[in-house]
Amino acid sequence: MIPAAISALLLQLLHVALALAAAPLLVGSTRFAKSRLQGRRGPSPIQPYRDLLRLLRKETVLAHDASWIFRVTPYLVFSIMTVAAAMVPMFVLDLPLARAGDLIAIVALIATARFFQSLAGLDIGTAFGGIGASREALIGSLAEPAVLMVAFALALVAGTTALPAIARFVLSGGVGVEVSLALALIAFLIVAIAENGRVPVDNPATHLELTMVHEAMVLEYSGRNLALIEAAQMLKLLVFISLISALFAPWGMASAEDGLDFLEVLAGIAVFGLHLLVAAILIAAVELAIAKMRVFRVVEFLGGAFILAVLAVVFRFVTEAS
Amino acid sequence: MLTLTLLGLLLLVALGLAAPFLRPHRLAPRLVHGLTGAMALALGVAAAIRLLAGGDVSELDLPFGLPWTGVHFRLDDLSCFFMAAINIASPMVMVFADGYARRQAEPARALAPLPVFLAACNLVLLANDAFVFLLAWELMSVATWLLVLANHRDAESRNAAFVYLAMASLSLLLLLLAFGAVAGGDGDFRFSAMREATERPALATVAVLLAMLGCGVKAGLVPLHIWLPLAHPAAPSHVSALLSGVMVKIALYGLARILFDLVGPPVWWWGVTLVVAGALSALLGILYALMQRDLKRLLAYSTIENVGLVVFALGLSLSFRANELFDLSALALAAALAHVLNHAFFKSLLFCGAGVIHEATHERDIEKLGGLVRRMPYTSLFMLMGALAAAGLPPLNGFVSEWLILQAVFASSSLQDNLPRLIVPLTGAALALTAALAAAGFVRAFGIAFLGRPRSEAAAKAVEPTGSMLTGLALLAGSCLVLGVFPVIGLKLAESAAHGVVGVDLPAGAIGWLFVSPLGSGGAAYAGFFVFLAILGMALGVRAFLGRIWPERRRRAAAWDCGFPDPNPATQYTASGYSQPLRRVFATSVFQARETVDMPPPGDARPAHLEVRLVDPAWNWGAEPVRRAIEAVTLRLNALQFLSIRRYLSLMFAALVTLLLIVAAGQQ
């Protein structure tokens, strides 16, 4: 039998590798599902891999004014996202890095990534980068409190913000059906949409710069830098979906406490894949159903999320008080 | 230890008194800054060691001051912690000052008060009776006042200094009342007596409120903060650094000392008041910072934000204490103290950086900067770290303490009183909003000031500073990183101080070299070192890996900008443009932000013009009316100066008759 430490390390590596591998597939399958729902054939789910590879091989064109910050950002953002992904349980509960930070830390890491991307957007000194950065700031600053309130609600339920612990708690069925959890879930979904720049907040496929948020920030990127940024973006989507699954539907996750059962891990991976598939289809469906909204509508949208999260907390207090 | 410390402070004062006479000498600034820094370092390190070694409380009474009580000094864990917190950052600022101060117009004016200021701040920490405490407290204000007056020739800083001094003495008088109320009529001003007092005087409640106000003024709590955004920009940058890094901390110490130590067991509303006030300050502070164009003023408002965070945590700790949840109280207190420490470092860094920029460009308006990252790479790197820390992002130190504070918030569900139980989470949400806005704000500050293309001649010609200025920045930035990657360093100090106050330890292994898990293992944890390592390793690894397979081909070209690149730097996004959405969402109601757009009709050559007007409510509804009232009253009263003798006689007569009537009434 393999000693625990080594196995944990291996597991972590596997986890990261899987995350990296799954992220483009997730996006690809989302697009695929979307086009199918629209009645088009659409690109195959593995199209994103091809894009990334092509971008990686291309030469990178830097603006004259691009500074070291502009060049460092893609690597930073990508690695930050990877680390974040590595901290979220996907198919196994306890990973070494899962203890390196709780929900808040992950949110903060994502914020750091946003920080650098906004800087990169401002770096060249073009108007569009600025637009993107400032809108991103708006969305981020509205999304974060909502996430925090969600975290709060979860902390109230599970008594901690450590992901594995919350997942365990939910698994143990200690919750049953909770009003507050439901509210929190909705809030979190909204935030996830906003954070990943999906419709209706932002349109990843748009080509009209004035409506861009995220795309406007990375407008100046090309070649491998762009590839890294794109990859980071895909990872971000993955992270959020896996967060949702870990926090609200952590079923079938393998627990590494009592040694490692290979089958359990496999099962976990399978379940996780299933989750991703469902998520992809749902996102596609939502994006078809709704139209993109004006930037200042986003405020109300995210404000709604925040209110829901607050309600979740308050309800929790009520249920406790009774 | 205590005696030595006092001697050290005496030395500092002597240095300050000697400074004017050294002034003619070329090396005087270096000497003064060097000695001050060395002394501060010694004090700070000694305090830290004593704190970690867990030395016991030492007291000292001397036959000075109030004749019948004398003066009392005391060195306990709390004062030790603050001594470490304020004294370890300041030597680095001194290093910076060595290069920076000599470029000022009149360096000598800041030279003499500087050591005295530091001495006074430390003396506040040592005070063990109301007299010494307030004496040191006000001495600190006087020194600060002189420091702010360092460039007294421009009216703005004179005004700032005046407002500062007025507010400072307001805080002094409030504290006088507070201590008077605690000490009671017979006037036993010894802290020990206040501690041991079993039955509280009737006015004790008022005293608490007065103390909150008094310290709040000095700490810059909204709405008592009006002096802060005036004084910080007006002062030379190393002074601003000290103001934010040291003086404000002393005010927080005063708050902690009085509320946790002197006025007996807390009542539930104390904590709630502080929590609300703190959250309010944090939110409004950062919102206002987000709207500023003056870099140092922006930083000043961010100081208000951080003070708000600390006060919030203190209030949380008090609420826990009121519910006898001592371990949680210790956690919150530790979080607050940790943030005090971290803020001292990153805010000093930022202010010093602002000083560097001002030296290089003579600009404080970020709209006129830009492109500095290419002119001054090192400065921009350090400032970037400072910005990350101030934005509370991992892996820097700002994040750790804010994270701890949030952990304390999450634990608030175990409070018994219902009001705090509902208020704390809501204010916690405000805190989250604050954190997000802080990130946005510092993206804006750094991005507009350092990135893009230079927006003015001065910015285009800026040059990297050399020598001690850069060294100072490097030291500060380095410590920000270290404290972020190995939070244990700061947290151990904070923990033992909290233990000294609350009397409980954090759960075993809560603070390890690698993991910080304040609620015990299994609870939420954060491992700054791992995160940092992972990110760095990943980034480098990816870079190396990609470079290995597909060697990078890079080409410089004009910016793409959707095919319409415009060389004119004026087309860049501006700071006000950046914050416009946030302004529309948040600031319209709070600051009555008004935008007036002047768009010339087609064919008209004159440029379009956008003007944004903001008001600080505290100023408009607090200070301004007072000023007007005084103006009006004095105008009326001044007539007294110009009456005729007969009228003056009539006044006398009226006084006489009134008194006679009073007596007559009294006798009937």
Next chain:
Amino acid sequence: MNALFLILGIPLAGAAVLALVPDHRLGGWINAGVSLATLVASLLLLPFEAPDPTPFALVDDFNIYLIVLTSFVAFTAAWFSAGYIAHEVGSGRLTPTYLRFYHAMYQVLSFAMLLALIANNIGVMWAAIELATLTTVVMVSLYRSRAALEAAWKYFILGSVGIALALFGTILVYLAAQKAMGPGMDALTWSQLYAEAPNFEPELLNLAFVFLLIGYGTKTGLVPLHAWLPDAHAEGPTPISAVLSGLLLNVALYAIVRFKMLLTANGDALAPGPLLIAMGLASLFTAALMLYRRRDIKRLFAYSSIEHMGVITFAFGMGGPLANFAGLLHMALHSLTKSAIFYAVGLASQARGSQQIDQIKGLTASHPALGWALVAGTVAISGLPPFGLFMSEFLLITSTFPRAPILGVLLLLGLLIAFGGLMLRLHGIAFGEADGDRRPLTGSLLPVYAHLILILIAGIFLPGPLVAWFQSVAEMVG
């Protein structure tokens, strides 16, 4: 006892001599010398075991420190004036003849003040204070400018009325005492009065106190009786302004407090506290608000004197060991500080050729030593540490608030307003660009520094005997 004769004799002799000395420089130095001799004589009192009071002189814990203080400040003022006045002649504002007169009068003034302090007889005290008033009136009119004459005249008229009322009060005291003590000198003698006070006629005592308060209050410059004070300070020669603020006000206040002691000693009389508190607060607030619109630097500090007299009166009105202690301490320190400030102000107005604040602007830039001395003085006078007045204000506020919260808050408010006004003007005086003419410093700064050092020491450490005196007096004042 012979120490007392020296204290009173030396100034008189000095006055006679000075009236004969033609050369004004020499006169100035003789003047300083005589004052120094007086100071030494008064120091002879210090190894002090209370001599039993004679019908003529009384020395107790209360006035001994005032005597020493008075002779000290009189000395430093004379020292300062020696340099200052000479320059006034140089600049042609004064003629040597006037100066001879001035020096003689100076000694008469210090004699009068010391007599008022030492006298054991309320009649003699009254006469001494009248003498002091008349001399200062003459001094104020020294420059013979219309402003000076007008100030002197105002001072004279208000002062005379005050004197008259004070005399009436004195008569009433005698009347009140007479019931218990029968006719004769005893009923005017402090030491006897205290012994017999409980048996006095309370109603007459009340009546007397009102007149005394108004009468001597006019000298103290309590609002609304203060009108003469600012102009007298502003238009007279600076050394006299220093003596006025530093000493004469104290002497008048001393008289009031003495009479208050009588009332406290007599149980049935009306409590004088409220009256004092009311007048104190009135003075504090009015003066504080008047500070804001001053343009003349000497008038500015004159108003600050009124403010401080108000604070001290308030303190004695509050009563109780702490407040009285604070009041006594404040009396001493205020006279030291304010006289130092006036020396500095005099030098400043000579160095910048004007008394107008906007002409003096930027003093620390043009004359650092002088400018910073003035700043230090103002910082001290506004009760900031490390100077002594911080201690007295600390004691006053902390002891007032628990006993009478409303009064405490009022006091705080007044102090805050005053602080703001003074500091606002100080910024105008000491800082900013120093345009306007700058001439070399005329007089010596040593007196200023001497005073500053004294109050600095007082802020950190009070000598034991002083404390003992204050405490016992605080007991007596009640």
Next chain:
Amino acid sequence: MFSTIAYDLSHLAGATVLLAGFVVLYQRRLLGVFRAFALQSLAVAAAAAWQAYSQDAPHLYVTAAIAFLLKGIAAPIALNWIVRRLDIHRTVETAVGIGPTMLAGVGLVVLATLLVLPVTVSSAALTRETLAIALSVVLIGFLVMITRRNAITQVVGFMSLENGLVLAAVGVKGMPLVVEMSVAFSLLIAFILFGIFFFRIRERFDTLDLQSIESFRGERR
């Protein structure tokens, strides 16, 4: 034994003083004012003399003499002379109408009596009434000072105030230093008259005040 007569006589003198005070208050012409004042001073002198006799305190005769010579005779003459020299016009300028002033005077007398009432009689014979009268005279003198615009009239007011003082002083049994005080006061009054003449204050203290001086103050807003 003749305490009643003593009482009546001193009372009579006191009443005259008070009455004269009212006349001063009432007079519209300067010369009339002077005369009234002279009368008051003479009454004071009489009172002093009588006290000197009844208390057989000879030094009071000096007081009486001073009152008689200086204030009864010298001062009015001096005043007349000044009025002529500075040709001050002869009618009294009142700041407040005569009627209200009289009312105020009466009010002051009431106040004075009210104040002195509770004083126990036993203290010393005849003091209470004298005291009441003296107090009213003082207050009325003060009232004259503040309701008249002429410098001259104000001086007269001051002097009659001082008459009240003397009245009180002599009224009290065995009051020492009375002489010295009256001397000191004559000094004061001499000063004032001298000052009036020296400064050529024709009409009112006010002229010396605002209108012509403010330019020197540098304090005008």
